[in-house]
Amino acid sequence: MMRAKCFSIVYVAMIFCLPALLSSCNADVAAQGRPARSKPEVSAQTLHRQAVTLTTELAGRTGAQMISEVRPRVSGIILRQSFDEGGLVNAGDVLYELDPMPFEASYRNAEAAVQRAESALPSARARSQRYESLSASSVVSRQDFDEARTQMLQAEADVAAARAALETARIELEYAKVRAPISGRVDASNVTEGALVTEDQASPMTTIRQTDIINVDLVRSSASLLALNKALASQDIKAQEGSVTVELRLEDGSKYGHPGKLQFRNGAVSQTTGMVLMRAVFPNPEGALLPGMYVRALVEDGYVEDGVLIPQRAVSRNGRGEATARFISADGKIEERVLAVERGIGNNWLVTAGVGEGDRVVVEGLQRAAIGEEVQVTAVTVDNETGEFVAVAEAGRPPAGKPAEVSVRLPDAVTR
Template sequence: MAAALAATFSGCSNSDSNSAAPVGAAAPAVPQVGFVTLHGQQVPFVATVPGRTVASGVSEIRPQVSGIIQKRLFREGGEVKSGDVLYQIDDRLYRAALDSAKAAAERAKATVANAQAEFGRQGELARRNVASQQQLDVARAALAQAQADLAGANAAIETAQINLDNTRLTAPISGLIGTSLVTEGALVTANQTSALVTVRQTDPMFVDMTASSANLLRVRKMIAEGTLHQAGPSPEVRLTLEDGSQYREVGSIEAAEANVSETTGTVTIRARIGNPKHVLLPGMYVSATVAVGTGDKGFLLPQRAVSRNAKGQATAMFVTADGKAEQRVLQTQQSYHDAWLVYENVKEGDRLIVDGLQKLRNGEAVKTTEVGLDAQGVAQDATSSTTPSQ
């Protein structure tokens, strides 16, 4: 029994001795990272701002005469041209009024002719001293009255003709027409408050964009300092639609508000853009990219390599000359094709880490491989072998 216990304890002791860690433990592995070499380039300076599409013309159709709607002569939601007849109001009363005005004008013409003849006779008699001056004055006044009545009758004809023409409600502008708020047989009144239908001109289309006053000041400062060269008097505007697709037509800046909103601190800028296929509709949200100009030589850093610290500052990791990771704080100017444009704290030939950033610490030694980024931003080896940094 004693021998067995001794053998048991002896076995336990040998096992513990074999499981002990070796005296010289292996050092932690050096992190492997992929980098791209940065080269300065002139990049178009663009500003991406939100916007809403606005019809370039809006016309609310209201009747200028009262009557019953006889016909609706347009297709709701369709396209109409300037001058197209939209509604026909019962015109029988207005035709009768025009005929009555014409008859009154004929009577006035006859009265004028009679007054002219009477004035002529009285004038001849007055020269012979047969008629008195008073009789001549009465004839002259009667002629003037008849001529005034004729002018009034002609004006009544014009008014009646205008009223008759207004029984045909036409489109004052070309564009897309909405849904009718009245049906055939409805009674409408002259200059009523509610519109019968609305026509919106959508080609061209306006885009109202909002830009912060701070960004406008920054752009003006860059232009004044010569670091930003304007593209021209009217910068190009391109649109990204709500589904992420790019709108084909290219617009230009039309105008800008002369004041800053006190509530939002933004300025409204209006662009004008073609819309021949009516892809854009009033009220659509769009993202507008404005080509302000071309800046001095800068560096494009892939967005996947840039992160934010606790202060919200943009940071990126670089490989130093002695093969260590270095974190730098950057000031990004704008996004451009999935990259950030940076002018400061970066120099020609800097090695930007784009792969292996997980758990990478500032000042840590690294092994590097130069890589390239495909269209999706995925790192691809640019060299066939991995070499430590020198």
């Protein structure tokens, strides 16, 4: 009886414990079959110290290096136009031909006046010479000799005046052909054949612009120049040697292919605008730059030694407003650092503290990994212009001893 009772108790206990035992076995089997969690994948860019060229972006207008408004030097009727509007002309080319008949008549009249004056000169000279010898012998009075000499001098002056009038007539006859004073591209003609033009008239007949070299007039605020001078004096920015290089951005945002040079900067600030006028010159062999175009000029201010550029997409702000970024530690884990960001440069930040040579900053996959978590890293670089990723091999990293030179853009405070 007692044995039967014990058996039934054991039986009931087995019934209640068996599901728990089976469940525990299934959990162990499931745990053994479940794969381990893979490392999150992130993309990181290796940072290097480099010489960073600082530029200031200024608004400007292009202008021809030389402009000539063609006006007639004499009055007359236009007989012929000898150039193609909008074409290229060389200095000395005939642009217009005026009616030469009045000037030819004046030239012939001047020639006759020269001949008349020259014909009277020999007798006046001979008379003066005779009176000089007779005066020495007291045959004629001194007064008669003086009158003869005066007549000779007057005859010589008449010859000189006649020759000068002849030269004037020749010049006016030459002015009947209106020539190009400079080489360049000629505008549309403001007059037509048969029109009457007058000497030194107010409105030009046409305009020639020399565009093989283009001037770009820029303006910069006096406050911006003051800040630059302070930075150069404190050695925060080092000045470039030689002439100042200037690059252009055209109206469509494209980069002009030929760099220019800063030609001069005015020595005074405009009292009305608070701006300083600057001028840069650019070669224009293809004629891509036309006078009057609106452009943006990147003027070199200097450079920063051992600068570090971090892509802007990798930087965020914490609750205190500090700039932070996540990096890959030496053991392959995520860590967060506070950065000292000086200014934004294109798609990058110029950082002065919080980073070191060879640090790897996370630029993609921030949401996949937490701080302190071990990650799988893909090496990339971020294009400075487009912000796109470019995969690179570890061997393709630039050596620390050879910093790359990067041009950056600093908008002027006034034009921003």
